[in-house]
Amino acid sequence: MAPSSRRLATELVLPVPESGHPVVVELGPGTGAFTGVIQELLGGRGHHLAVEINPRFASSLAERFPRVQVLNDEAAALPRLLAESRFGAADVVVSGLPWASLDRTTQRTTLDSVRRVLAPQGAFTTFSYVHATCLASARRFRRLLGSSFEEVVPGRTVWGNLPPAFVYHARRPRPRLSPATLDLLAAQVGARAAARTGMRS
Template sequence: MSFFAEFVRAPMTVGAVAPSGPALAMAATAVVPRTGSPVVVELGPGTGAFTGAIQRRLAGRGRHIAVEINPRFAWRLAELHPAVDVVTADAAGLVTVLTQRGLNEADVVVSGLPWAAFTENRQRDVLASVSAALPPHGVFTTFAYVHARWAPPARALLRSLRSRFDEVVVSRTVWANLPPALVYYCRRPNTR
């Protein structure tokens, strides 16, 4: 199973022709604490571009839950990363996923979701779930491709992020990714 084959099969849920690169993974996961026992949720892990980076930052601590809608990706990810709790589910059901595991919230949510492929309603539903799952100190990260940043779905995403979080910091361009991308670091959810 290749990433490209899954893109061809379901472009609206995969959203890209190739997985994110290591430089983007490092930037997107920089908020995962290197101390303590955090609950980290990864949305749309796909083939695991961010998964390994999260696992390295956790170094055996905390809890890592990966929510993947594509069952083929989920199965492969579980095989490659047995320490990760891989769940085949929709990201909009994040609160339910946490509740089923006896958790009330996540400290960090890292997203690899294809926001540009989502309708505005779909973006809203997923972001509502993310903000409901985060405590006041929680952090959410996601990314956008630089070339598509000014397209209507990307602009809608940024508006939605700014309406749901007190702080949205945009990273420098990650030129080492193909295509180049930037990361949104979102803190203090304001929809509780």
């Protein structure tokens, strides 16, 4: 409905280190609502890679942010893209991807790519619109997130965003698992979430 707000961007980029030379990867930057905030935080430090599948957006971002390495490709290609850039593991992956609109296979392969490139102590952040959390695809993504990372913490709702949204903060990527094991873990995450909801009601 509208570009992501500055407040949502600030919540999303919280894991970007304030010192050192981190490797920060941005997925689905679109028109750059988060890109500019990341650049402000880095202040010329480290490396900022932005992966954008839309060639028009990618071209615009490269022109607006000359310090950002903009790659016109899909997010699932992240392991290859990072290897070709020779930056090693990512310290932070920030995602603006519309996870609830992605099919199951794309959700899984893209999230697996994120998990594979993150450093052991790395952080992954993404956001969800509040109104979309009831969608089956959004619930599926939340389960996949829980099966891919040992720690997943939802942030406070940013009511000033249009529409309102909140951020998922994920840390400690799990070792690479088979699809069957991921499905099992996702089911367990969903069962625990349902049990907690039942206890609260």
